[in-house]
Amino acid sequence: MHEWTRKHLLSIEELSKEEILTILETAESFKDISLRPIKKSPVLRGKTIVLLFYEPSTRTSTSFSLAAKRLSADIVNIPVKSSSVQKGESLIDTVANLEALKIHTVVMRHSRAGAPMMLAKHTNASIINAGDGCHEHPTQALLDMFTIKQNKGSFDGLKITIVGDILHSRVARSNIWGLSKLGAEVTVCGPPTMIPVEVEKMGVKVTYDLKEAIAGADVVNLLRVQFERESGMLFPSVREYAAMFSMDDTMERFMKKDALIMHPGPINRGVEISSSMADGKRSVILEQVTNGLAVRMAVLYLISGEKNNSEEA
Amino acid sequence: MKILIKNGTVIDPVIGDIKKSDVLIENNRISSVIPNISEDKCEIFDASGLFVCPGFVDIHVHLREPGFETMETIETGTRAALKGGFTTVACMPNTNPPVDNEGIVSLIKLRAEKDGYVEVLPVACITKQRKGEELAEIGKLVAAGACAISDDGSSVMNSMVMRRAFEYIKMFNIPLIAHCEDHNLSKRGQINEGYYSTSLGLNGIPSISEESMIMRDILLCEYVDSRLHIAHVSTKGSVQIIREAKKRGVKVTCETAPHFFSLTEEVLAGYDTNFKVNPPLREKEDLLAIQRGLKDGTIDAIATDHAPHTSDDKNKEFQDAPFGMIGLETAFSVGVTELVKKNILTLPELIKKLTTGPAEVLNIERGIIKEGSLANITIVDKDKKYTVDKEFFVGKSKNSPFIGRELTGSIEGVFVNGKLKYDKGVFNK
Ligand SMILES: [Zn+2]
Numbered sequence: 001m002h003e004w005t006r007k008h009l010l011s012i013e014e015l016s017k018e019e020i021l022t023i024l025e026t027a028e029s030f031k032d033i034s035l036r037p038i039k040k041s042p043v044l045r046g047k048t049i050v051l052l053f054y055e056p057s058t059r060t061s062t063s064f065s066l067a068a069k070r071l072s073a074d075i076v077n078i079p080v081k082s083s084s085v086q087k088g089e090s091l092i093d094t095v096a097n098l099e100a101l102k103i104h105t106v107v108m109r110h111s112r113a114g115a116p117m118m119l120a121k122h123t124n125a126s127i128i129n130a131g132d133g134c135h136e137h138p139t140q141a142l143l144d145m146f147t148i149k150q151n152k153g154s155f156d157g158l159k160i161t162i163v164g165d166i167l168h169s170r171v172a173r174s175n176i177w178g179l180s181k182l183g184a185e186v187t188v189c190g191p192p193t194m195i196p197v198e199v200e201k202m203g204v205k206v207t208y209d210l211k212e213a214i215a216g217a218d219v220v221n222l223l224r225v226q227f228e229r230e231s232g233m234l235f236p237s238v239r240e241y242a243a244m245f246s247m248d249d250t251m252e253r254f255m256k257k258d259a260l261i262m263h264p265g266p267i268n269r270g271v272e273i274s275s276s277m278a279d280g281k282r283s284v285i286l287e288q289v290t291n292g293l294a295v296r297m298a299v300l301y302l303i304s305g306e307k308n309n310s311e312e313a
Numbered sequence: 314m315k316i317l318i319k320n321g322t323v324i325d326p327v328i329g330d331i332k333k334s335d336v337l338i339e340n341n342r343i344s345s346v347i348p349n350i351s352e353d354k355c356e357i358f359d360a361s362g363l364f365v366c367p368g369f370v371d372i373h374v375h376l377r378e379p380g381f382e383t384m385e386t387i388e389t390g391t392r393a394a395l396k397g398g399f400t401t402v403a404c405m406p407n408t409n410p411p412v413d414n415e416g417i418v419s420l421i422k423l424r425a426e427k428d429g430y431v432e433v434l435p436v437a438c439i440t441k442q443r444k445g446e447e448l449a450e451i452g453k454l455v456a457a458g459a460c461a462i463s464d465d466g467s468s469v470m471n472s473m474v475m476r477r478a479f480e481y482i483k484m485f486n487i488p489l490i491a492h493c494e495d496h497n498l499s500k501r502g503q504i505n506e507g508y509y510s511t512s513l514g515l516n517g518i519p520s521i522s523e524e525s526m527i528m529r530d531i532l533l534c535e536y537v538d539s540r541l542h543i544a545h546v547s548t549k550g551s552v553q554i555i556r557e558a559k560k561r562g563v564k565v566t567c568e569t570a571p572h573f574f575s576l577t578e579e580v581l582a583g584y585d586t587n588f589k590v591n592p593p594l595r596e597k598e599d600l601l602a603i604q605r606g607l608k609d610g611t612i613d614a615i616a617t618d619h620a621p622h623t624s625d626d627k628n629k630e631f632q633d634a635p636f637g638m639i640g641l642e643t644a645f646s647v648g649v650t651e652l653v654k655k656n657i658l659t660l661p662e663l664i665k666k667l668t669t670g671p672a673e674v675l676n677i678e679r680g681i682i683k684e685g686s687l688a689n690i691t692i693v694d695k696d697k698k699y700t701v702d703k704e705f706f707v708g709k710s711k712n713s714p715f716i717g718r719e720l721t722g723s724i725e726g727v728f729v730n731g732k733l734k735y736d737k738g739v740f741n742k
Contacts, residue, residue: 013512092628112630113514114584122628133632135514173514196511 001025004302008120008127011136012177020178024146026298027291034070034294041297044073047304050098053109053130054080054091059265060130060139063289064107067296073304076103091115095123105304108132126303134168139299140264141174143292145182147284148219150291151260155182161213162186163245164223164272165194165234171223171264176202189213190245193234210245211254220255221262222247222272238271248274260284315339316733317350321360321692325682326367326665336365338688341731346684358733360692363725366664367682368400368431368689370671373465373490373544373568373616374641376402376433378424379417380409385621385709387421388428390641393619393708395430395735397641398667398724400689401679403434405465406443413438413449415457422458430742431729432689434460434675436490439478445469448478455485460675463490465544468526470496472533479539486676488542488566491530493551494592498522503632505578505593513581515631518593520548527551531558531565542674543567545618547592549602556611566674568616571640571647572714574603574657580714586627586634587712590620604657607666614671615663617644621710642706643715649695649722660695692726699723707740 002018012020033041049068053061056079068075080094089097095106105126108116113133120127131137145155152158160179166172166188179186180203187205188195195206207213214220227238235241247261261273261282269275278285318336323346325331337345337355376390385393387404394402404421406412412421418435425433437459438449443466451462462482468491469475482489499522504510506517527543531554534541546552546569558565578594588594606612620637627634640647645667652658658666668680679689700719703711727735734741 090625090628091630110630112632114631117584118628118630133514170514173512197506197517198508199511201508202512 006303008116009138009299009303010116010120010127010129012138012141012174013136015178015181017181020142020145020181023142023295023298023302024149026302027142027146027294030297030301031291031294039070040072041070042072043301044068044071044304047105048074048076048103049105049107049300049304050076050078050103051107052078052080052094052098055109055111055131057109057131060109063292064130064296067293067300070293070297071300073300091119092122095119095125099123099125105300128299128303131170133170135170136174137170138174139292139296140171141178142299143288143295144175144221144262144264145178146291146295147262147288148260151284152218155179155184158184158218159216160184160186160219160221161189161217162221162223163189163210163213163247165225166190166199166223167194167196168226169223175221176204180204187213187217191235191241210251214251214259215254216256217259218256219260219262220247224264224266224268225272242271246270246272246274247277249276255282262288265289315355316358316728316731317352317355318358318360318365318690318692319352321363321365323365323682324661324664326661326669327681327683329661329665331661336682336690338728338731341688343682343684343686343688346682358692358726362694364660364693364695365682366691366693367668367680368691368727368729369398369645369667370401370679371399371617371619371641371644372403372614372671372674374402374404374619375407375621375637376404377621378408379420383623383709386428387424387433388430389707389709390619390621391425391430391433392740393639393641393706395727395729395740396707396724397643398645398691398693398727399431399641400691400727400729401432401434401677403436403460403675405463406436406438407466411438411443412436412454412459413441413443415450415453418454418457418459430734430740434677436461436463436465438462439464439469439489440474443467445471445474448474448481451481451485455487459487460677461487461490461542463492463544465490465492468492468494468496472529475530476533476537479534479541480537483537483539488540488674490542490544492544493523493526493530495522495526498525502593503589504581505595507578507596509578509581513584518591520550520595520599523548523592524550524554527554531555531563534565535563539564541565545570545573545592545616546603546606546612547573547595547599549599552602552606552611556606556609559611566613567611568614568671568674569603569607569612570616570618571644572638574600574607575647575651576714584631586629586631587638587716588714589631589634589636590638591636604652607652607658608662613666614674615644615648615666616671617641621708622712623710624712627712637712638714639706639708639710639712641708643701643713643720645693645724646720646722647715650720653695654721688728688731690728691724694723694725696721697723
């Protein structure tokens, strides 16, 4: 296995293929642990991990929190209401204060793209990006890749389609970087208003036609559509979006027999996906949640584990 | 009191001439520009190996006073100007309160006379409170000393208001300086719309937000036969639109800023807020078009858009940090490094963009070096190299995109109104 030397996990873009595979392989061994009757491992005993969430996210913070507990770390939860970002203490001051308490690792969710990169320049602690604005969501992409690997074995030549609001999706960006590095072919699909300019330069194909996007795809990853964005400028109505881009039973016949359906959650049932598809045999949506735990254990272990700390000392 | 600038090479941007010559200053005027002037009873400035130019003119700076004195003041901003070789600066009216009544014009002029290192020409607002709704009292503002009008920082989005402004200024000998940006198209934008806005997950400011507004303003100006100066041109399309307008005789001039002919958007990959500016850093082909526009005369002037911000404001999340970069101290060096040393412009051509070019935009008698003209003189070394660090800057703010870079070309001496105000690093107020 490739040796892990990185202090932070800020983006998938900056990782090499070998580094991604190292995380996925480490996650495999942690998944084994989670299947044992005694699920705890002592590897992060004595380490303090801060969960600094400037944006509410029950799913991601719960997953990180449980992952840290399984590794015997001490956890400090600091949920910050997004409204206090502007009014309150600056981000740099917040982390300077945390650092004075000798913490090792900050898992950070922020509504502003680039916030973890800025923080990494101003602190000695390790930063794990748990989602920054519309930029990246590395651990979500890693758990998506892990789930694909568990189901498909390898990435070479695999065709993966991501459907939805690509423009505003950090999940899409992290997945595009990661999957392309691993050798998969990525297609993005959505209304043209939701496809960011020059996205082809990130190595993807673009289509506005859902049928074309899913034909031949091995995996279809559906993104949550957020209605509140740009009030009516991105698409005219939820009804029209669903009519053109919803993954429902009528799409079944256009899919490959063994194609998987993924979704980062939370699901808008009846909008980007129908209940029958979300709960159907192709869906690995709950498996993604389970795998998220193993992947986040792997990330915490690699970033906060022994080797990285001895470097700091 | 006579001062003799000896053994230098004089650059006259009016005729594009370079020649070995001495320059004699008597009182506050240039009394003679010929070789081998006698040294009798003169104080000597030895300019051996140096170029003697007219004092530089910057028609786009933000001095932040009144209202934002933690970022910059008239005193500190003009000190930065002096260090950069500028002897005249036109300051933008987006202060607090904005320059929309003659009292603020007078205040700026008084403060400049008292604390300023160089000449300050206030630019006044087009509209009351810069809101883009009603015309400011332009006649009174001009009478008080405004050199131009501008709502810099925003476009006047209402085309009817803009049309009336173009018509109204025909009574006065001033240009309308337009910040061209369609705010609906650039809404929430952070950086240039393109590959980097996509990969960094930041909202884009598309080139068309600038170009469509330049097109509108040119059409309005042409329709009522007025005068338009376009601020901080940043895109290839803008250069082309202005080139065509000039060709058909529209009274339009424009400026670009040093960062648009030296930097492109890739520098934003690390989310460094010192590179956050509006208009944003664009792409390589835009940079090349800007350079061609400077060469062929489409772009009349280099103006810094010196926009100071405190480090507390810049040390925020990218989206929350303000737009703007300082530029006064480094403008000439960036010009030499990126244009002269790379054979895009000759040294006299660069000097022209810093002197007569901007002076003609404002229709002021500045940027000239000849017998009888005001003794505003900037003396430069075109080959001296230095590395920019924070200590290099003498204004209040340090938000320069060039920190850490090696630049060529330095300001060695500056005469303002006949007085040696800057002498190789030493300031004399
Ligand atoms: Zn402006």
